[in-house]
Amino acid sequence: MKDFRAEVIKNIPPSGIRAFFELVIGMEDVISLGVGEPDFVTPWHICEAAIYSVEKGATSYTSNLGLLELREKIADYLCRKFDVSYEPKKEILITVGASEAIDLAFRAICNPGDEVIIFDPSYVAYVPIVTLAGGKPVVISMVEGDDIIFDVNKVRENITNNTKAIFINYPNNPTGKSFSRDELIQIAEVADEFDLLVVSDEIYGELTYDYNHVSFPSLPGMKERTILISGFSKAFAMTGWRIGYAAAPNYIIEAMMKIHQYSILCAPIASQIAAVEALNRGEKDMRLMRKEYHKRRNVIVDGFNKIGLPCPHPEGAFYAFPSIKRLPFTSEEFCHTLLKEENVAVVPGTAFGKSGEGFIRCAYAASMENIKAALTRIESFLKRRGLNVSG
Ligand SMILES: Cc1ncc(COP(=O)(O)O)c(C=O)c1O
Incomplete structure (x- = not known):
């Protein structure tokens, strides 16, 4: 039988994020800074408005x-x-x-x-x-x-x-x-x-x-x-x-x-x-979430800079994009090895295009506790190889 797919689809690679997260599924005790979605649930009054509307038909x-x-x-x-x-x-x-x-x-x-x-x-x-x-x-x-x-x-x-x-x-x-x-x-x-x-x-x-x-x-x-x-x-x-x-x-x-x-x-x-x-009525909730992301942004960016992974200043969203260029790994190698050794999931910069090589994307839409724990684990990963700069 012939291959029925359109040529254009054959040539489109699957998402690099998805490929990476296939690896995370089934692993225990993983701290994930991988997913680009808020760790907050939708404010309850918003959910309630939808539930009530369904009840009303x-x-x-x-x-x-x-x-x-x-x-x-x-x-x-x-x-x-x-x-x-x-x-x-x-x-x-x-x-x-x-x-x-x-x-x-x-x-x-x-x-x-x-x-x-x-x-x-x-x-x-x-x-x-x-x-x-x-x-x-x-x-x-x-x-x-x-x-x-x-x-x-x-x-x-x-x-x-x-x-x-x-x-x-x-x-x-x-x-x-x-x-x-x-x-x-x-x-x-x-x-x-x-x-x-x-x-x-x-x-x-x-x-x-x-x-x-x-x-x-x-x-x-x-x-x-x-x-x-x-x-x-x-x-x-x-x-x-x-x-x-x-x-x-x-x-x-x-x-x-x-x-x-x-x-x-x-x-x-x-x-x-x-x-x-x-x-x-949701703007107040949004401002509270933004305040929390702001605090986390400061912690994660400082954290990466301190352990010697220079982090371009992120002015918004909830992503940090530190450089790993001084390390002897490609972005993919770094992410796979970090996941295997430290149970921390971050996404290779290359999932977002060729110029992402030498960077990793870390979402700070994760609790402060998890962000701090992830930074500690990444630091141990570097220390074990003598690659840390923080002593
Ligand atoms: C830049 C950007 N645009 C669009 C989307 C998709 O958003 P939505 O959930 O509204 O489809 C995302 C999701 O991660 C995003 O990061």
């Missing part, structure tokens, strides 16, 4: 675009928090997680061979999703030595007649780097000059610790050039509810809607109702 489809009430709350929230105004009836689409919004965005904009600039390292889904949409990912490294640096010239150098969009994500998974207003303005100038679209994944926009998040479409002239992507998974600890959204000019939302209405119909109604409650 809200079990139907919603509008393809999503509940109007939720779109209105999102529009209000984006305006209040980030100073960008969207028309809820025309410019916002509720999706199954930010993941679906990313998929729809590229399926809606890519003609075969259209180039999309993606910064490397990047969230594991970006290159595959752009490829599956028929686009051509053009990957630009942000790594310089042990650091993560934005250099607009690298973007300019990679623009061709086929460039359609720049895909940005800040605060970033896996590095925690955010863009300052100044850096965003540089991206905006390039977008303007070369007539490009910007797809801006701001799902960690609430989780910033050093400066306020600037939303890309809030920059002068950028709303018309941006597909803003966000969701409830990270800031409200709602990964399992699968609610995200896209905000964009009406003709792009219409294009995304065409795919969404045929493939998904609508996001689950109970989850949409939970998201309404998150925006009505």
Whole structure:
């Protein structure tokens, strides 16, 4: 029998994170800094709103675009928090997680061979999703030595007649780097000059610790050039509810809607109702979680720097991305050996692209106790080999 799979699928590698976590399954006493999801459960009043809605019989489809009430709350929230105004009836689409919004965005904009600039390292889904949409990912490294640096010239150098969009994500998974207003303005100038679209994944926009998040479409002239992507998974600890959204000019939302209405119909109604409650009364919970991540960020970054693994300063999200370049291991070797010897799971930087070599991603969406214990174990791992610098 022939191989029935499409060529494009054959060539897409499985997620490096998944491959690594297959190894962790079944192991005992593992401290995991591997998973990119909050260790908090969804605040109870949010769960209760969904449970109550089901009890009242809200079990139907919603509008393809999503509940109007939720779109209105999102529009209000984006305006209040980030100073960008969207028309809820025309410019916002509720999706199954930010993941679906990313998929729809590229399926809606890519003609075969259209180039999309993606910064490397990047969230594991970006290159595959752009490829599956028929686009051509053009990957630009942000790594310089042990650091993560934005250099607009690298973007300019990679623009061709086929460039359609720049895909940005800040605060970033896996590095925690955010863009300052100044850096965003540089991206905006390039977008303007070369007539490009910007797809801006701001799902960690609430989780910033050093400066306020600037939303890309809030920059002068950028709303018309941006597909803003966000969701409830990270800031409200709602990964399992699968609610995200896209905000964009009406003709792009219409294009995304065409795919969404045929493939998904609508996001689950109970989850949409939970998201309404998150925006009505959940911001206080979100601030408490953010405060906790902030404390953990400081502990983990200091910890890595002290034991001699230089850690680029993560301004947001819940990831630290220390460099292991001075050690005699590749990222994969380091992670496998650390897991085997110390029962600590962290993800090889290479799961996020080639320039992740020499780094490991450590999620601090884990308890402070576990973060401290993991640092102690990593230090023993280094000491045993005479590789520690902390004495
Ligand atoms: C940068 C980034 N975008 C999107 C997603 C997917 O989010 P969602 O759960 O809303 O699909 C993730 C999840 O880890 C992420 O890190």
